[in-house]
Amino acid sequence: MTRIPSASFTPWRHRAKLSLRGCGIAARSVSNRFGVLFILLALGAGIPQALQAQDEAIALSNGVAVSNLSATTGESLDYYIDVPAGTQKLTVTLGVNDNGDPDLYVDTRFPPPTTGAACQSVLAGGNSETCVINSPTTGRYYIRVLAYSSYSDAVLTATLSSPPGAPTISQITPGDGSLQVAFSPGAGTANSYTVSCEDPSMRSPGEVLAFVTEPETAGFSSAVMQRSSEEARGQRFDNAKAFHTSDLFAKAGLRCGTMEYNGARSPMLNSSPVVPLRGAADCTATQTTISAEHVQPAGQVVRIPVYFHVIYKADGEGYVSEARIRDQMVVLNEDFAGANGLSTQDTAIQFDLVYINYVQNDYYFADEGAGGIDKYALTADTERYMNVYTNDAGGVLGYATLPQSGAGGAGDGIVMRHQTIGGRNNGYGSYDEGRTLVHEVGHYLGLRHTFNPEGDCTNSYTGGDLILDTPAQLNADYGSRPSTDCGPASAIENFMNYSVDDAMYTFTSEQVNRMTCSLVNYRSNTYASSSSNTFSASGTGSPITVVGLTNGRAYNCSVTATNSGGTSAASGVVTGTPGAPDVPTTPVIARIDTGDGELNLSITVTDTGALAITGYSATCTDGTRTFSATSATPSVTVTGLTNGVAYSCSVSVSNALGSSESSAAVTSSPEPSATTLPLWIFYEGVRANADVTDSEDEGSE
Numbered sequence: 001m002t003r004i005p006s007a008s009f010t011p012w013r014h015r016a017k018l019s020l021r022g023c024g025i026a027a028r029s030v031s032n033r034f035g036v037l038f039i040l041l042a043l044g045a046g047i048p049q050a051l052q053a054q055d056e057a058i059a060l061s062n063g064v065a066v067s068n069l070s071a072t073t074g075e076s077l078d079y080y081i082d083v084p085a086g087t088q089k090l091t092v093t094l095g096v097n098d099n100g101d102p103d104l105y106v107d108t109r110f111p112p113p114t115t116g117a118a119c120q121s122v123l124a125g126g127n128s129e130t131c132v133i134n135s136p137t138t139g140r141y142y143i144r145v146l147a148y149s150s151y152s153d154a155v156l157t158a159t160l161s162s163p164p165g166a167p168t169i170s171q172i173t174p175g176d177g178s179l180q181v182a183f184s185p186g187a188g189t190a191n192s193y194t195v196s197c198e199d200p201s202m203r204s205p206g207e208v209l210a211f212v213t214e215p216e217t218a219g220f221s222s223a224v225m226q227r228s229s230e231e232a233r234g235q236r237f238d239n240a241k242a243f244h245t246s247d248l249f250a251k252a253g254l255r256c257g258t259m260e261y262n263g264a265r266s267p268m269l270n271s272s273p274v275v276p277l278r279g280a281a282d283c284t285a286t287q288t289t290i291s292a293e294h295v296q297p298a299g300q301v302v303r304i305p306v307y308f309h310v311i312y313k314a315d316g317e318g319y320v321s322e323a324r325i326r327d328q329m330v331v332l333n334e335d336f337a338g339a340n341g342l343s344t345q346d347t348a349i350q351f352d353l354v355y356i357n358y359v360q361n362d363y364y365f366a367d368e369g370a371g372g373i374d375k376y377a378l379t380a381d382t383e384r385y386m387n388v389y390t391n392d393a394g395g396v397l398g399y400a401t402l403p404q405s406g407a408g409g410a411g412d413g414i415v416m417r418h419q420t421i422g423g424r425n426n427g428y429g430s431y432d433e434g435r436t437l438v439h440e441v442g443h444y445l446g447l448r449h450t451f452n453p454e455g456d457c458t459n460s461y462t463g464g465d466l467i468l469d470t471p472a473q474l475n476a477d478y479g480s481r482p483s484t485d486c487g488p489a490s491a492i493e494n495f496m497n498y499s500v501d502d503a504m505y506t507f508t509s510e511q512v513n514r515m516t517c518s519l520v521n522y523r524s525n526t527y528a529s530s531s532s533n534t535f536s537a538s539g540t541g542s543p544i545t546v547v548g549l550t551n552g553r554a555y556n557c558s559v560t561a562t563n564s565g566g567t568s569a570a571s572g573v574v575t576g577t578p579g580a581p582d583v584p585t586t587p588v589i590a591r592i593d594t595g596d597g598e599l600n601l602s603i604t605v606t607d608t609g610a611l612a613i614t615g616y617s618a619t620c621t622d623g624t625r626t627f628s629a630t631s632a633t634p635s636v637t638v639t640g641l642t643n644g645v646a647y648s649c650s651v652s653v654s655n656a657l658g659s660s661e662s663s664a665a666v667t668s669s670p671e672p673s674a675t676t677l678p679l680w681i682f683y684e685g686v687r688a689n690a691d692v693t694d695s696e697d698e699g700s701e
């Protein structure tokens with residue numbers, strides 16, 4: 001650091017503790033060239049000390065040390081530094097190489113007050129001092145070095161820290177599950193850079209839409225709210241257990257009202273099958289293809305925002321407290337994370353409660369069942385939220401739309417019998433662990449029941465529950481013991497069985513695969529969200545490689561730079577798509593320029609196969625003789641040709657993995673006079689030839 005002779009920077013000195021002749025104005029030392037004059041002024045005219053001293057404070061330059069400072073007890077040295085807009089931090093250091101104890105006071109006021117300054121560094125031992133002011137205001141800061149005791153050989157430095165300028169992405173090179181991002185730095189010095197690549201198809205976690213407040217009418221007794229007597233299909237039951245164990249409950253299918261088959265049998269909509277958002281899906285209403293693509297990368301969690309509608313009667317029946325809903329959310333997330341102590345199957349799907357909509361409406365409370373649509377007047381954007389309605393659910397415990405038949409429709413969502421909502425041991429008989437909602441969410445994410453209502457023991461990707469790792473099962477299990485109608489013991493532990501709540505505790509890996517597939521293909525532009533849809537990596541320079549990405553998905557990447565002053569603005573966004581390296585795609589001939597006995601071919605390749613192109617080659621033939629040439633650039637000149645003869649030319653490109661297929665052929669003829677004609681004529685000519693060639697190709701195929 002530059003050392004500047006102290007004499008030229010020694011500021012005004014004054015001794016606050018010593019006054020002359022009782023006038024109250026500080027006497028000043030005579031160690032600078034104005035000293036004598038100011039003593040005279042001070043003695044004679046009584047000019048206020050502050051004005052004089054402020055004028056005489058010495059300017060500091062950012063980062064430039066002022067050395068050899070010394071003073072005796074009580075003496076002050078005053079400096080200032082001007083802080084420009086955008087400064088993140090002002091750091092003032094005072095290094096004392098000798099004995100003594102100077103103190104630092106830094107403030108926008110002059111003189112900096114000895115109590116209440118923006119920063120004051122008062123170390124008892126007489127050691128070096130440091131003052132740090134974060135986010136200083138724009139303008140002048142005064143720095144007073146006050147000698148608590150005499151000192152010498154001190155060094156004062158004021159440093160302004162600002163974040164670096166935003167970098168610029170120059171290139172993104174795809175790799176297998178990764179993107180290598182090259183960039184150029186912005187202004188200033190950066191200590192590190194961070195690249196972030198975001199999958200825009202994944203939404204950010206559901207934001208809480210409003211403070212959830214229970215209505216003032218919430219003083220219902222729990223007896224009324226959960227009403228112990230049950231009425232279903234005209235029959236009354238004394239309590240939940242009697243209802244759950246009745247023939248009606250089993251034979252009328254009151255455990256779950258979800259219809260699993262096709263759009264026409266969807267309970268909530270008379271909808272047609274939903275077209276997958278991403279084209280052909282691996283998980284239609286009638287088949288599943290288990291794919292590694294639907295295994296969530298480690299650490300990635302899909303988050304789904306949940307919008308509750310609590311529909312209750314005027315007398316309080318059906319009222320579900322906020323606390324019960326929050327308990328329900330906890331167990332829902334626990335079961336989906338495989339974190340219930342029994343399951344080891346983490347679905348990597350989680351849920352965020354964003355709103356509770358309390359609606360007192362006796363009519364909506366008596367659920368209209370599958371075809372009814374009245375309550376959907378309450379619906380929150382089905383393209384954004386998982387709507388959960390609680391009411392009497394028409395006598396069943398719950399029902400849901402399958403994404404393959406209901407995603408995004410007006411009635412898309414889940415209807416729950418209100419008593420099932422809650423945490424563990426919530427009091428609702430055999431279904432008191434909050435797992436009815438877990439089961440219905442399984443449907444909502446595309447799962448069928450583990451058993452087969454079609455009445456056979458099919459276990460395939462096109463029959464039964466459309467997956468293999470749940471055993472074939474003929475009939476629903478209503479208790480806690482597996483059945484063996486199809487031979488192997490049924491999956492009593494599976495959430496998609498009809499087991500009682502304390503017997504079911506897990507999904508299978510293929511169920512998770514189908515759920516993720518359903519999200520990606522039917523709900524990814526709507527509900528799917530992720531707490532980690534952004535993947536980042538840091539380094540000290542370009543390039544930086546971000547890993548853990550999914551091949552084939554487009555990621556929006558940007559770069560920031562950081563130093564002690566903070567973090568820059570983000571660079572512009574550049575999109576990259578990871579993919580396994582491959583040979584380049586088939587190039588095209590963008591243009592042919594004719595020359596004397598030669599043709600020059602300009603080559604365009606859209607996908608380099610995630611590797612750099614290592615060579616370009618061209619071949620031209622008149623039908624009997626073939627001429628070839630190569631180049632390291634996308635411009636290849638084939639020579640040795642005969643003027644006026646038509647040559648059919650094609651090109652290919654290579655990378656480290658090999659060569660592309662040959663391009664479509666384009667016909668052209670070398671002409672000695674070619675270079676004297678405007679290029680557009682040749683361009684048009686090439687286009688005309690290309691058109692002819694294309695149509696010939698089509699005709700031959």
Ligand SMILES: [Zn+2]
Binds near residue numbers: 256439440443
């Ligand atoms: Zn079900």
